Amino acid sequence: MKKLILSIFFLMQTSACVTQSAKFDQQYDYQQTVLKHSRHEKKYSGISNVYQVSVTHLSPIIYSLKDQKLAFLQQWPSHKVEEASQLQEEDLSKHTSFIIMLYTPNTKNNDLKKGDDSIWRTYLEVNGQRFAGITTTAPYKPSQITSLFPGMTRFSKAYSVKFPIPDNEAFASGQAKFILTSDLGTTEFTFQ
Helix, strand or coil, rough: HHHHHHHHHHHHHHHHHHHHHHHHHHHHHHHHHHHHHHEEEEEECCEEEEEEEEEEECCCCHHHHHHHHHHHHHHHHHHHHHHHHHHHHHHHHHHHHEEEEECCCHHHHHCCHHHCCCCCEEEEEEECCCEEEEEEECCHHHHHHHCCCCCCCCCCCCEEEEEEHHHHHHHHCEEEEEEEEEEEEEEEEEEC
């Protein structure tokens, strides 16, 4: 009986979160906005899947909406909202950031966070100049990733990539090219 009550409580809590998340998404057109700042590609060799990648640019709009959604869902106090806003401004003044969701059928190939030991390299090309990315595991829980970044699957791994160029400089000319490359293939996305 105790398990049944706990299961019902868990389902009620989960459905309440989904409802709150859906309310936020509708109010701010969240998912459509994130999708406009995201690119996706699936690479195949014949009929075999080689990898799938989804990349979202953490532009000022996405950064702000993401923090607003977290604040809404987690009911942040006002001081935490202000801290998040300050961190956002600092990060955008130093870096251009992206969230990558990567899936490879062979999990050993999904090692983007290993730096120089990884088979993957990330670059941001701005006006012919190329910047190497610094990759870490995304700083979000799996449930947050699926809520914050549509396109995430349960088989993907989420990574954060930062390039050492301020966001406004990277897009001063209107666009930048994100490059993900390895011996499995190369994917290039243009962001504006």
